[in-house]
Amino acid sequence: MIQEIKDFNKRFVEERRFEQYVTSKFPDKKIAIVTCMDTRLIELLPAALGLKNGDVKIIKNAGATIVNPFDSTMRSLLVAVYELGVNEIMVIGHTGCGVQGMDANEMLHLMRERGVPQEHITLMEHCGINLKEWLHGFDDTDAAVRETVDLIARHPLMPPTGVNVQGFVMDSYTGELHSLD
Numbered sequence: 273m274i275q276e277i278k279d280f281n282k283r284f285v286e287e288r289r290f291e292q293y294v295t296s297k298f299p300d301k302k303i304a305i306v307t308c309m310d311t312r313l314i315e316l317l318p319a320a321l322g323l324k325n326g327d328v329k330i331i332k333n334a335g336a337t338i339v340n341p342f343d344s345t346m347r348s349l350l351v352a353v354y355e356l357g358v359n360e361i362m363v364i365g366h367t368g369c370g371v372q373g374m375d376a377n378e379m380l381h382l383m384r385e386r387g388v389p390q391e392h393i394t395l396m397e398h399c400g401i402n403l404k405e406w407l408h409g410f411d412d413t414d415a416a417v418r419e420t421v422d423l424i425a426r427h428p429l430m431p432p433t434g435v436n437v438q439g440f441v442m443d444s445y446t447g448e449l450h451s452l453d
Contacts, residue, residue, distance in 0.1 A: 295326030297356065304329040304352040306345060306420065307364040308336040308371070312444045317364065320447025329358060335371030336363060338420050339406060341427055350429055361424055361437045365417040366444045372416075374409025413441055417452055 284290065307317060309332040318324070331348045338345050352358040380393060380403060396403055410416035421439040424430060439452040 293325045299326070299328045299352075299356060299358060301327045301360075302357050303327070303360045303362060304331060304349055304358045305362045305364055306331050306333070306336055306338070306349070306424075307442075308332065308366055308369055309334055310366060310369065310444065313366060313442070316444070316447050317442065320442065320449065329356065335369055335374075335410065335416065336365045336420065337371070337410065337416050338423050341423060346424070346427060349424060350427075353431065353435055359435055361435060363417050363420045363424070363437070363439045364442050364449070365413045365440070366442045367413070368444050369413055371409040372413055373411065374407070376404040376407035376409075379407045380404075414452055417441060421452070 301323075305317075305328050307313060307330060317330075329348075329352045331345055331352075333345050340346075349358075349361060352361075383393065384390065393403065417439040421437050425435075425437040441450045441452065442448065443450075
């Protein structure tokens, strides 16, 4: 499959199809969106929000959540605010998220089944990583989005004023956006 993608990419560049996507690194709408990596949202989310290439910064992760105030999602948001002019942040969870109800014990079991030695898991735990907490999903999408909005808005490195942070849940089928505020 990777070779097919590489072949397509070669044709894409040779045929100069990239030209329709040319834009700058600065988001035209000055918005960053934290959302889930779910495959249903790849085209649905921008289409449902009327976004085109160059409009916003989209940061995707499992569950549209921030599990640590110093993780890469929070770092990306700080870069977006301070380096790229973002002044609004949307956290968009979605219905039917795979992280909802995710079980850390099951994930650890699957890791072992796929060949991760118990010693590696133990080493992580000895390094201070609570794997059961880190790999645990959430029970309530609305609550998870609200917690992430709160973490962003109250982050000690986020400006105390001038950045509007709001939470939403998108219907994974219709694209309808529900505000949590």
